[in-house]
Amino acid sequence: MTDGQQLSGRQLVALLVLMRLEVATIILPSVSCVDQPRESWVAALAGTLAAVPFGLLVAALARRFPGQTVVQFGRAMLGRLAGTFVAFVYVVFFFLIASSVSREVGEAYVASAMPETPWFAFAAVVLAVAAVAAASGIEVIGRAAELLVVAALALFITVLVLPLDMMRISNLLPVLERGLAPALPASLISFGLFGEMIAGWMLAPYLDYPHKMGKYLVSYVVISGVVLIAAILAVVAAFGPTANSRILPVYNLARNVSVARFLERVEMIPLAIWTFAAWVKIGLFLWVSAAAISQIAGLKDYRPLVFPLAFLAAAVSPVLHEDLFGLLDYLSWDNWPVYACTLQVTLLAVLWGAALLRGGGGKAGRSETKRAEGHARPGRGGTGQRPAKKGGHTPGN
Amino acid sequence: MLILAILVTASGCWSSKEIDVLAFATSAGVDRNAETDSPIVTVRIVKPEAIATGGQVGLSPERAFWTVSSEGRTVFEATRNLLQLSPKRIFGGHGRLLVIGEDAARQGVQAYLDFIDRDGETRRAVHMLIVRGETAQKFLEAEFELSPAADLGLETQLAGGRAGMGTIAVTLNEFLIALETPGLEPVASAAEIVVKIPGGIAGEVERSEVKSSPQVGGTAVFRGDRLVGWLDPLDTRGLMWVTGRVVSTVVVVPCPTGDGEDVTLEILKAKAKMEVDVRGDSPTVSVFVDVGAALAELEAYINPLDWPGSVDQLQALLADAVEGEIRSCLHKCQVELGADVFGFGAAIYRSSPAVWRRIEGSWDDMFPLVPVRISVRAEIRRSGVSGRSLRIR
Secondary structure, X not given: OOOOOOEOHHHHHHHHHHHHHHHHHHOOHHHHOOOOHHHHHHHXXXXXXXXXXXXXXXXXHHHHOOOOOHHHHHHHHHHHHHHHHHHHHHHHHHHHHHHHHHHHXXXXXXXXXXXXXXXXXXXXXXXXXXXXXXXXXXXHHHHHHHHHHHHHXXXXXXXXXXXXXXXXXXXXOOOOOOOOHHHHHHHHHHHHHHXXXXXXXXXXXXXXXXXXXXXXXXXHHHHHHHHHHHHHHHHHHHXXXXXXXXXXXXXXXXXXXXXXXXXXXXXXXXXXXXXXXXXXXXXXXXXXXXXXXXXXXXXXXXXXXXXXXXXXXXXXXXXXXXXXXHHHHHHOOOOHHHHHHHHHHHHHHHHHHHHHHHOOOOOOOXXXXXXXXXXXXXXXXXXXXXXXXXXXXXXXX | OHHHHHHHHHOOOOOOOOHHHEEEEEEEEEEEEOOOOEEEEEEEEEOHHHHXXXXXXXXXXXOOEEEEEEEOOOHHHHHHHXXXXXXXXXXXXXOOEEEEEHHHHHHOOHHHHHHHHHOOOOOOOOEEEEEOOOOHHHHHHOOOOOOOOHHHHHHHHHHHOOOOOOEOOOEHHHHHHHHHOOOOOOEEEEEEEEEOOOOOOOOXXXXXXXXXXXXXXXXXXXXXXXXXXXXXXXXXXXXXXXXXXXXXXXXXXXXXXXXXXXXXXXXEEEEEEEEEEOOOOOOEEEEEEEEEEEEEEEOOOOOOOOOOHHHHHHHHHHHHHHHHHHHHHHHHHHXXXXXXXXXXXXXXXXXXXXXXXXXXXXXXXXXXXXXXXEEEEEEEEEEOEOOOOOOOO
């Protein structure tokens, strides 16, 4: 029941970096959903630093159960009922994000470039294309991400650097005037978004070098953290105290670029970046949801689930937030970030706790893993066989 | 399936705007109707055909732009009402200047600026001008001799910092940041209309002669969002020294030979640093200005090689001149206008937020009394291609 797909480390990092930066390119909630944008970079730094040990723990857990997804090792350690519940929570988490992201993209397009178009048009298109990618397999999405992440990052950095004449360091001072504590709740925003890396628990069986997962996750945190903090600094330096009136800070920043009266109005660059990042993120999360559901339900093939999930995500997206302000409120620290951080940390703690207590997986308890389902990857139909090289999509390969 | 998908996407989108139905507004102006207190929005639309043919010396007979105005209860309503007068949809994305009439500015600009900031088409990089003694509408109807589209030319000058001595360039972004920053009052460039032929502003479609020209110089000083006064060009330069905005300007100092001649020094670089001392009961401010200049013009005979002290004397004279301009500006802003356009309050806030929170409420009273220490260091680095000046034998 394997499908012969593999993810290289670079693809994993690319996937995760785009996943993380998608929100930053569109809304940059650390700045636009926060009271004091001047201190956001401190909060983002705190979130990034906290994400590093989190990533190491996530990777270590996956390493204990080589070739298994969270559905499998969750059920193995927690028992069928509790494990299924945990897996269900996991699926819902990612499914809702996919739906929300499609809404974000739609609203962003409407607010910026095409105000007359209903946002749903964009959301539906992105979901459709992402569904096609998800149904083609994780390697497809991974390769696409790998190809374009470098360009996306380079363009993003360019957009941050071009408006240098607008930026004033005085807009960034004073630093932490009220002390560290009031700035920290906003770090939940960054941490919650970093924590989406627990998608890695479904991706782990596909890695070509599973033992390097820790390194991959740390590189993801470092790369996206650096870019994120640079973005926050750039936006706040350019817009000063008016920064949190911007709904789309990076877009607005690019709009006002004027270099030597020649290079102006490069706002289409953030548009392109966020479209692509959103597509990758939605594709990834649709895949994660479909794959996990197929494993929970014991299905042989996850692909038939992808398009129904996409439809469902499209149907849910208008309901998820009432309007754009609802979306912004959702992303401020006391809404989704609290939920996300709690979920991520709890899942990690529960699974680790079970692993330590029941001694499951890894070097200890090898017998348990054999007893549990040894089928690693979500099936694509056909008999299971582990090919030596990357295989095609034909069943039974 | 594929055909359906292509059909749906290739037919164009809801928001498509073809370029030939757009009227490009290069400048916008806001005035206030004194009787009804409603905003009058004027928009200056460029006519690309007229500019294209105006490449030769002597401008084409057709005016290269068209101004249209209308009124409404709010700025957005007034802008919408413009559509009744314009056959093409007005597109604000290429705007360069935002001009506000003096009367409107005195009443407070907050109400006018929100739409401009919120609308997705306008950019924050537009330059703000306040028209002295006239309405924005009249200003937008005036034009330059040399360039058919005055505002494009103006904006190029402003952006390059070369619009003449004592002209400050302020973008909408800077203005809004200053509005929201505690301890910093916003400023904008001041503009006037120079009437060349008395009794007229400009023709409607044809241009017979240039009847009036726009002129930018000086600064409009605000307290909060209300205009409170003006700075003349020399005081504006004082402001620019302190806020580090001097790009390229010229300072004339008396010749050290003492015979009444002048020396012109071209400023190459000017940097300023503001330090705030909050110890004790009241804060004091120190301004350090570092000026690099070039010897541009000597009216009398001086040979720096023969007279080594001449350069030192010139540097001292330059430092005095700069300090004088700063003092004059300080006096005007502190005593007469009571507006902290230098950002002393903001500097206090940045260095010690706790102190600022204490004095914030009484800053309006404290600001005029703040002692300011000015220290200018001037250095003459170059002298063109001549060393000594002309000697008559």
